[in-house]
Amino acid sequence: MSRRAQDAFARGQAALQAGNTSLGLFWLERAERMSRHNPNLKWSVGLACLSAGRVFDCLMRMEELRQDFDLREAAFLEVICLVRLQRMEDAAHKMQAALSRFHATPQTYPLAGQIASAAGRPGWMTASNTGTVFVETARAFRLFLDGQEHLLGAGSGTYDLPQGWRSARSLEIRVGRRHVLGSPLDIAALTRCESFVEAAAGGLRGWIWTPAEPEYSPRILLWDGSTVGAEAFSEDVDSDIPLARTRVFHVPASRLPEEGTGLLELRDENGRLLTGAPVDPRVGQLVSGLTDTLPIGLRPTKVRAWKMRPHRPRTSPGCAVVIPVYADLRRTMDCLRTVLSTCPVDVPVIVVDDATPEPLLARELDQLAEQGRITLIRHSRNCGFPMSANDGMRAAEGRDILLLNSDTLVPAGWVERLRARLAFMDVGTVTPFSNDATILSYPAVDRPNPVPSLAEMCALDRLCQATFRYDDAASCDGLELPTAHGFCMAISAECLAEIGLFREDLFAQGYGEENDFCLRASAKGFRHVAAPELFVAHVGSASFGTARKSLGARNLKILNALHPGYDRLVQRFIEADRLHDTRRRLDIARLIRVSRGRATMLMVQHDAGGGVGRVVRERSEAFGSEGGFALALRPHEQGCRLEDALDSKRFPNLKFRLPDELPLLLDVLRDVHVESVEWHHLIGHASCIRTLHERLGVPYDVFIHDHVWFCPRISLCDGEGRYCGEPDIAGCEQCVTRWGGYLGEDISVSDLVARSGRELSSARRLMAPCEDTVRRIRRHFPGLTIEAVALEDDTALNKFIRINHRAVYGQPLRVCVVGGISQWKGYDTLLALAAEIQTHRLPIELSLVGHTHDDDALMALGVRVTGEYREDEVQALIRQQQPDVGLIPSIAPETWCYALGQIWRSGLEAVCFDLGAQGERVNRSGTGLAVPLGMPPFQLAMLLLRRWGDAR
Template sequence: MSSDKERPDLTGTTSRAAFGGYGHEVTDQERAEWRDVMNARAQTAFRRGQEAMQTGRLQDGLFWLERAERMARQSPNVTWALALAYLQVGRVAECLIRMEQLYYVFGLREAAFLSVVCLVRQNRTEEAASRMGQTLSRFHILPELRELATQLSIQSGLAGWCTASNGGWVDVQLSGICRVLLDGVAVGRGVSGRHTLPDGWQKGRRLEIRSGRKQVLGSPIDIQALTRCESLVQATASGLDGWIWYPAEPDHVPSLRLWDGDVLQVPALATNVDSDVPLSRPRVFAIPRNALPAGDNGLLMVEDEHERPLSGAPVDPMIGQLLEGDNDLPARLSPTPVVPWNHRPAYGRVSPGCTIVIPVYRDKAGTLACLQSVLKTVPADVDVIVVDDATPEPALAAALDDLALKGQITLLRHACNLGFPTSANDGMRAGSGRDIILLNSDTIVFPGWVERLRARLTTTDVGTLTPFSNDASILSYPAVDQTNNVPARAKARELDRLCARQFSADAAQIDLPTGNGFCMAITADCLAETGFFREDLFGQGYGEENDFCLRASALGFRHFPAPDVYVAHVGSVSFGSSRKALMARNLDILNALHPGYDAVVAAFLKSDPLLELRRTLDVDRLAQRRGNRPSILLIQHDAGGGVGRAVHHRAVDFERRGLLPLGLRPTEQGCLLECLSDETETFPNLKFKLPEELPFLVDVLSRLGVQKVEWHHLVGHAPCIRTLHHALNVPYDIFIHDHIWFCPRISLLNGEGRYCGEPDVAGCEACVSRWGSYLGENITVPELIERSDREFRGAEQLLVPSRDTAQRLSRHFPGMDFRVTPLEDDVALLANLPEKTIIVPGRPLRICIVGGLSQWKGYDVVLEMAHHVARMPVQIELILVGHTPDDQALIAAGVRVTGEYREDEAVSLVQKQYADIGLIPSIAPETWCYALGLLWKSGLPVVCFDIGAQSERVKRSGRGGVMPLGMPVELMLAFILRCWRQGS
């Protein structure tokens, strides 16, 4: 079956390793090598694209940059380069999409301004002016856009525009007189030009530039957005170092205010700062050890020029010696190796009361949603303490004041931002003597959550409890090893109900290496003995709760999960782009303070004692989705491609017919059960080790009401999957996608890349003996055929995609009823073809090939065609919309190779090539060929070899042409030219 996603090898078919599955372990080295290969391909495409754009070869540049984007979809630098290329060639809509994406994800200043340029070029002047105003209010202007700002202000009927700088001035361009107001107070008046702002301006919120009663374009300026600083300071053996920059004004040269009042300019651009933000321009500084106060003088403050602490400040310079392994350290930094818990005797305890502590910084909408969910669910005897860590959002501060005035919360407020550890500590001190529930302000909680947590705080050895959440490190659900989507509120509430029903208060007495501070219940006893979070070490936050838990463990306190509670967690709203660097810094400190911490967490993850809890939730969620419907189980391999696409379409059809479609894929140790009716719903814990967990798998499938099994591909599966239907006592159908049932090489090709002609059994054995098998199992050809015959006879239905496949199989398995079940509607696909091919005089013939090319898919044919085309007088261009295991060889021969693509962009990508005719170069019989349908859907007639389903369908279509298999390349090209000129 044709595949646009499988990664075939060149030797003849998709290899055993490509399928993976049971008994095949993909090592970390293999994964790393594959990533290196893909990264190298993407980097090559990116480099060639940039070189082509720089030398004026714009279309070549676009081709290579688009290839790079498809190969590195998460790279903002590639997205940026492609967006600029689109703007350069006038593809403004595509540029705008990427600019808005970059602004939304990264808050990128350049993307914000260039979005305005795109809107202007689309003649969306009113939107452009509005967007320019919004952008000027948050960012210092790009110098190249000053004239555009003037034009847009005039078109908007405004007197002019303004832009502010971190240097303490505002540039005003207008006709007439303006007034400058800071938080509503007049601080200046004058004409067009630069206005110096008064001392302390950066502590304001709102800077207005008014002309008469109207504000100019860009006013009011958001001072907090303009002055937002990304930074890091850390202690090292040689002193202090770090970096700083202002995303709203990257060209501004910052200065630092040191602990002793000295000012340090930071002009040097960094070369080795790991940043996810494209076009970031951090500037580095280093303060040598001999410039620091001598001896152990405690914390040193390092601030930016606006008197705000850098991320990681204040910093203890002695940490540098800790990280270097120096033994001459003060007691506060003495390492305490992680050891097995020294459990204290446990007996019943009575809670002295409970307080919820919520540190708050920014994000008014998210914070108020959190507080509303808490206030609706908190018991009457539980206080809610909110610590406002100097929020930069006046509206949020006002909303907190209102809640405090109404008596709904106790509000503590910092005069300046002190970070999460200090805020948490201030709240916990205010609740001293009571159990504490520490809660992030980006969470949502549900009825009964407090009562369930408190019910678990009933023994004296309990230190902390942490519930399940979508983002909770080792307590994440459904997946622990990958990012989970933030669930919608209704879905999160249902998850909480499910947790509450499923797990009792005394369940899950599982020791955790650490709790998680997003929602962590701490007993008063544990807090009193352990002390508060370490404000002196962890800066603005990350790692402080881990250090707390490790100190508590050393005192005999235990940390448990609270699986009967689920809390939705947006995650890391307050950290900005400094988060990654601060996390790395603090993790180093954590491991230096508690040697062995990483190893303990790794061992916990490897043993995964929470798996059974997550599995239980997965099964219950699937059962809920099923309702009273019967289920059908579709078994497939793990290589995706055409089989995966067919399974998806079958699943959609079964869902329409009132069944729940489930899928089974092979894994290294067994299989993974999936829900095929909704790809956004994942159940990653339903992995089963086989054969030992076969009874459990059967129990789960029985509970889910599986009434039939449909085989699509068994390659890569454990042997027991072949008899799973017997264990379930249900019938099974077989949907045949290739020739694996009688050909151990699957593709009907010998090792020289030629169609074998399907000889008798002796001929097959000789072929396999010489060229090898791809089955991954020790079975002879006669045994394979006998087994297939037996399994065919046991099936209720034998489904095949085409008549050619039915006829071919009938020769090997006479007497079987192979039912033809097409995978696509060819009539509908052919409706996209124009009645007559349009020939443009003087333009080369463009031949488009689609998919992932292995040898049997025609790789060698295309390569030979490319070499021959280079010598022909007639101009012909070959384009592969897809990929191969060796793209570079085709590219070197002159083929344009787009790289991998998603199914939803395939038709558009083919159409962008402006091809004249499609080619299916497969040299072995396909059972269906999705690539053919894709070419038809894209409006191209198709030529192929006279073999397999591809030939059957092209002949039936009456468009394109069919060539004899093995036709020499020069005759092939002549045939294709004739088909094109005849308008077939």
Template sequence: MLAIRLARLEPVHPDDLAVAATAWHLRGDRQQTMALLLEALRLDPLHGVAAKGLAAQGPPLSADIMRALLWHAETDPDAAQALIKHALSANQPLAYVTGRCIHCVVPPGTWELTVRWRQMVLVQSRMAASDQARLAALPIPDGLRGIADPVVSANGVDLVSGPIDASWLSAPRLTAIVEPGIKARWIVQAMDLACPSRPVTLLLRDGDRVLSRHIISPRPTGSPALAALATKVADVPALAIDPPADAVCPGLFFELTGEPVTVPGVVGTDDGIVDIVVPVYGDLEATKACFNALLTRSPGTAMRILAIDDASPDERISRFLDGLAAAGKLVLIRNPGNLGFVRSVNIGMAQHPGRDVVLLNADTLVSDGWLGRLRAAAHRDADTGTVTPWSNDATICSYPAANASTALASVDIDALNRLAGQYLAGQVLDIPTAVGFCMYIRRDCLARVGWFDADAFGTGYGEENDFCLRAAAAGWRHRMALDLFVGHVGSASFSTGKQARIDAALAILEQRYPGYQADINTFIAADPLRLARRRLDLAQLGGQGSPRPALVLCAQLGGGTDRFIDQLVKDRGKGGQDVLILRPAQPEAGHPTLRLEAPDAPHLTNLIYDAGTELDDLRADLRHLGVTGAELHHPAQMSGDLLSRLAGWFPYRAHIHDYGWICPRINLLDGDWNYCGEPETAQCEVCVATHGDLLGIDRSVTAWRDLTRQVLQGAQTVGCSSHDTANRMRRYVPTAHFQVAPAETARPAPPSPALPVRRPGEALRIVVPGAIGPPKGYGLLLDCARDAAERNLPLLFLILGYSMDDDALADTGRVFMTGRYKEEEAPALLAELRPHAALLPSVWPETWCYALTHVMDAGLPVAAFDLGAQAERLRMAGGGLLLPAGLPAKALNDALLAAFPPQ
């Protein structure tokens, strides 16, 4: 009677008809059963109970029944069995889709199965003669998932199931909304964004035990809401799920992928093992190296490796993982299609609800003790949620370069890990977010905060930041384990597509957490990791064995000064004595700094000290490195107080490279860039006040000279490259111990090439060597070029190098520049230029001048002003055209043409 009443209810509902049909079936009335089931299927063309009931009545199956069974085969094993039974009874193959793969059931016999799309054959499978029915899997290429709607044929005949919907084969993108109901009830809506027209199955599990299975189906095909399913999960019917009261750690999972749906807020039993979750997709060699390190390096605590094969397109990777899994070295989970990094991570994290987890990229390299140090850092404080180690490529956790990647091949992972463990043992530091390449997550934090947001960050990037910000809002802290280093291959560059994903993720983060990027920038600017990076640099430097007794103090100035120091470093190195260089830098954010460099270890870039607050630390570190003496090469970028203090640490020598020791304008040049003649100090005060202090001293000229006089007097020796320099400086510091030695060691004179002969009517080609700025006579050279053009003089200037304004010189039509060159290229360039003579237009008394060496070695006659080391060197060489200082351009041009006439 109840069945009859259900069938008569208005409006008629297919579920009521299906229940009524069951009652009539039990009473043995096949006709009434069939009528009710057919009506139910008419009202809901995808009604599973009706379709299965009709199929149970026996063949043949109509197209409508088969369509409904095919639709349910993904989630309903009974529907799949009905299809299989039909194929066998009808003695014809039939294809259906489960697990995002085409399955074909074939009766006994010999079969040739083909999957084709348009004109392409995607899969071919030959099944030899057999008297048994068989089931064949026909996976299509991953690149065509969600694109191809293939047709399956058997022995050349298309199967009656027809073309397969492309979305049924696409990689799943499962999503769900879970709301709390009355008491412990969950109200759940779920769907597959990649295939919104098919149902999804949820498993209610308590640990590894499956408690119940639930299917959530979209509304019938005729529903207007169906078109919106791809974007609105809220349109999916809700399902109430009641976890049993005795469940210890209940959770919901998608059956198809194993992805977790909810975190119940309780933690399972911790067995002391840490799950290492490694999603794998590409890069075979990096993947092999990663697992080799995991399996051969002592982790320092118990672990289980979970490899998630995210449908890798490289069959070699799949075979490699199969081999490790078969040997019992890891647990392998293979996704039904490429789910992406975030979904793969969620699957791995959900495997054991009681364990902490480490998310590890498949392009990382671990060293001995790595996991034990991570776990210790994670459990040092009760509110620690995540822990991240150092790496060569880990954004804010990077070393040796701060906030920048360093190629893995250029760092020694094991050595750095040992140093970190030795010199930063047990140290942790708060960071604003974990970095996902190697991220330890405590289970209690994960249980409270929830899984990574795969819907928003499914393609990867930003998911760990979102998790960390949610965790921070819940009171969890994120730490960095300073005693651990993990290598990371990373990526040196981004494709356009990848950069677009990064930009999109950052936009989501900024929308969800306003000020997030500003907080990261604040952390970077404050750089709380600076001292730890410096400690690691010092550990590396100190571990190289030999002491470094010599400290060279000089700013990075370029030109001859840097060349002199480079040669000094080479000479000391040849003698087995490594050198340290201390370079003052311009103030950053109001804080002057000092940077310690080891020329033989240029990768150690973190030896930076605050000149105001860390000088005692610097002095202690220098003594620890074996420094016993210093060389002061230039006072640039140092305050007087800093210069005096540094000079008092060790016995020292000084060197004169220019006149910055006595002249704040450095080169003894006035405001018109002419040699000042070295007047009384009172005039110097006026000059500096009027034309500017290029050295940046913090006192008057008088006070500066008083200070530098004391420094130079205290030096064991004051090196000068020329007698002219020593004599000039002696007037200001008469009691200093000056010592003259050429800046370049004497070398055999090169064979003098045959100089080009200037023929009548040929322009005089004058080479000008060096980097030509105001002290080197740029203004004078420009005037000479303009004068040559105006008077149409047979005169060309060839700059072996470059100038401060090449365009202005080139516009005269009388100047040609070679551009920057290497020292060893000078002879060849001079041979190409074929100059008749050389001009050194420096307007200040040089202390040496390396550019002069090039033209002298070439055997060229040289013209220069009778001033400074340039004049001294030309006299000692027994030649050259020495001109009076201050000679104007017109007179200089006339002198050159007169000195080097045609022959």
């Protein structure tokens, strides 16, 4: 998919450079759908949309980029879109916001002047990190820094800002009492630098840039007062920020002070430490493997199985909560409110203010300290998380430590439960569960979880308490961790006294300091355990901006160099998934609560999604509207997984190994009071799933989606992609012997038919989507009562169809195919049709709104292939092709055909082969054509031209 997305992007760029905007946009949007979370693609598509006149589509993308990345270019393009849409009031509002945070380039000046005039402002302004401000106004103005007047200007022009302007918070330009557009300007936003530094074998290296003014080349202030420039753009910085223009710098070893002088501070022009500083130059030797001359503290210690301490009770010397704080007033105060309302009176709360840049936050902390509710330690300059945590732990004076991030929310009883886990000599650290805690995340560990509200966090915590009671705290079996997680980390006083504090010399602003501490503690026999009876909400770090990945990668390299084998230790823990059973117990408890008091139906389905998945979802929605609750059972590589049928991510840990854990699965299904089972597909399932209803003592229904009941190849097609004609059992055996089957089990056709006959005749209810399927199933299983249950309302869909529509005079006939086109869905037919069109230069354009197993072969023959799509995108994609008729190329009988519904919904008549649900529905509609199966592609092309081509 990555290769295909890159290829589509390259084709799109080439088409745009050649001046073909429409074709370029087609390819770029194909790439965007293949790589939906790529912001650089979103940016490129947005620009192409603007060029093509699709202004609203550009606006939507720019809004997302500005919101997600605070992107200057997106902010100004958003204004351009609003002006073109004639939304001038919104444009003025957005331009004010953009100018107050970003430097405007000269290309933006006319637009700013136009909007200022339209909004009735006396002019506009933009400032630069060079220490200048450009003002455009017809009258004299006054310049203020933090409310103090510094300059009287005569009118339009560029002016130098006063000395010390970087230390101010706001810059205002007023004409009389009125602000010009862009005033007041947020100086911190304008001057903010993203940066990173690390030690390497040849000195120090890093990068820096100013997101509000990427054209500006910042200088780095070194420890001795000298500076170094950063001019050249870097090419290898891994950044999530689109259009990031990082500039590299290098401080060679010759400029470094003599060995043993300690940490070196590097700062930006605002006096802020670079991310990664202070830095010890000797770390460059460590990560390069040149460790012979390093001091003991920087020499590697290999990770291995250390001798554990005895598991004996201990007496706690008391406990203190330590919370390092930097920014984000709202989240920090939310955290402190939950902490102060839940901490016992004998547990001091120590807050370390790491030189917050937010005056309001500093005042709030001062008030809490004055009230005696916290012990406040304040740094005069920003020092980073490890140093802040250490200062707080020193102030705790030998107590157990509960180290907490300032972006967490804690429930009642959190202190007591953590301390209960610390009540043994061998336990060094304890970490609770959270929505964002890597190996301790819940419910999912392999993807981000939503951040819970305070009420949601308390509900999850009550569930944890009920599922894992205090009795469990006496044992840590199965809860051992390779390392704690610093978002909420309990540390025993003995462990802290013996191991020492976090290392301030290695990890700078943070990432990895708690892992290093835990590895050192493990070497002394301390264990690190989880506390599943406690759930703490964690918003998650957004610190360090562009540098987040770089700092994390740097510190991970340091960790692995200092503790060889650390990566493998964590990887083994993840592969073993040792907390799976713990998370599953929580999922089971949540599932039982969700289903309480509701009738529950179990939907058995395969794991391929598609039409089966859609039917399951729609039937589950209908069942839910009647007050019921639907569960889905899907096959899994080791057995099965149980899901909320309408939200597959809700209970990600309900995986069961079969047949070993069949009793547990049955217990869960009984606890949620499953009253019936509905079979949709059994492909991929263990054989015991076929008798699940018997073990539960409930009835089962069958929804027939395809011909798997008598055809091991499922689609009624042979290996060459031809409809088999449904021979007798002997003919089927010959077909399977030659071409193989897809059931995933060793069963003969005769045994399959016999088993299917028993299972279908024993079901309470049989359903199929169309009469054609009913007839085919009855032909093989006479006497069954099967109900035809249409999956869409064709009468309503037929009302959309434009009868007798023809191609525009002088234009080629545009034929549109919809869906994921496999071999039996007509891939070979489509390929052959495209070849005939190209060979004979027929005036037909083929487009596929969807994908195939080989898009490239189709595109080489001139077919426009959009790539995979979401269901909510399909109609817009069909419209973009401007089609005249739809084509369903399936060469086997479908039991339904959602693609046909999409074609009708778009107003098109449809052509298909006269078999299966597709032929039945087209014939019944009285529109379009159902043509004989096997019609040669050239004949099909000529038929399309005669019926829907232009009427010349």
